[in-house]
Amino acid sequence: PDTDLYSVLEVASSATADEIKRAYRRLALRHHPDKQPTNATPAQRAQATHAFQRVGLVYAVLSDEKRRARYDRTGEFGDTLGLEEGADWDAYFRELFDRVDEEKLQKFAAEYRDSAEERSDLLAAYEQHQGDFDHIFEELPVVNVLDDEDRLRIILERAIEAGDVAAHRAFTHESRTKRLARQRRARKEAADAERAHAQLTATGKKNSSAASSEADLAMIIQQRGAKRMATLIAGLEEKYASKAKKTGRVTKKAAASKEPRKRTRKAAA
Structure with a gap:
């Protein structure tokens, strides 16, 4: 069904920054690719990966004050992330989050x-x-x-x-x-x-x-x-997301096969 970014994180549009962080972590736990059972099928692993990427993208928008304000005002978010063809989700997450050591x-x-x-x-x-x-x-x-x-x-x-x-x-x-x-x-x-x-x-x-x-x-x-x-x-x-590099870019190509190219509230489903 059609939804918006707040629905993806299962929070209200009035959610505080702390509530958004907590919701992100809960959903990241649920969908993290490495968290899936060892007997999961390739299709199940692919589904989990897509869900994890989707949650990460939504968090990247709603955890940033300026990106969130623009999304609230326009219902769009693609341009705020500098989405470009040719990049990939792996690069995005490597740059968005510090290495876990x-x-x-x-x-x-x-x-x-x-x-x-x-x-x-x-x-x-x-x-x-x-x-x-x-x-x-x-x-x-x-x-x-x-x-x-x-x-x-x-x-x-x-x-x-x-x-x-x-x-x-x-x-x-x-x-x-x-x-x-x-x-x-x-x-x-x-x-x-x-x-x-x-x-x-x-x-x-x-x-x-x-x-x-x-x-x-x-x-x-x-x-x-x-x-x-x-x-x-x-x-x-x-x-540790707040310590990550600020140059991370996420691909429109990685999401295009799953979602429409035009990014709106309804397109985020």
């Missing part, structure tokens, strides 16, 4: 853990998945089943007692069998990630170019078989 992962983890943002994300994921801890962990960056489950469980129990969230049965009556199965999966994922990291270190890839580093992260994600690492990457993209 190990130092930034650690910095983000230290700032996020036990923060108000983590609590807000936890409660939102809890409500979204009606207390299913398996799915809750998939939504949160930098959390680990083996290290963080007890801590997060206490936060949720206190939130239930305070009336901040409902007492969903999937959480309050989770079976010991399900919890142990989740812990077994987490141990396997941790072992897979450790092996992948050792392989990357042995082959000397850790000091390679930005493009190679991004490929290394994707390899870890695939071998780990979990969504949390991709969640973290999407979160870091949003967090």
Whole structure:
């Protein structure tokens, strides 16, 4: 159906800058290509890639005060991004977002853990998945089943007692069998990630170019078989976007096959 850029991010046209950032991160988590299941079909991966690119383009418009004002005034946004034939989406995202490296992962983890943002994300994921801890962990960056489950469980129990969230049965009556199965999966994922990291270190890839580093992260994600690492990457993209280069250009060619050439509110669907 026809829609506008605000609808793409699932926010109101009156949304604040913080609300737009939060909506972008949530949707980037959902559609990040590296976050897709290992058994996803090529068509499903292509669909996820297109959705991720679309969300990134919308965020590039609505996160910029001048671009957003022009879009609100005219309903158009192509010219504000300098859309040109011949560029590509990969170049756009490389220039829009800093390379995700190990130092930034650690910095983000230290700032996020036990923060108000983590609590807000936890409660939102809890409500979204009606207390299913398996799915809750998939939504949160930098959390680990083996290290963080007890801590997060206490936060949720206190939130239930305070009336901040409902007492969903999937959480309050989770079976010991399900919890142990989740812990077994987490141990396997941790072992897979450790092996992948050792392989990357042995082959000397850790000091390679930005493009190679991004490929290394994707390899870890695939071998780990979990969504949390991709969640973290999407979160870091949003967090460090303000430090990115200002020369990034996005292609009209990459979007033309999916959307009409003329950019209007209705053309963004």
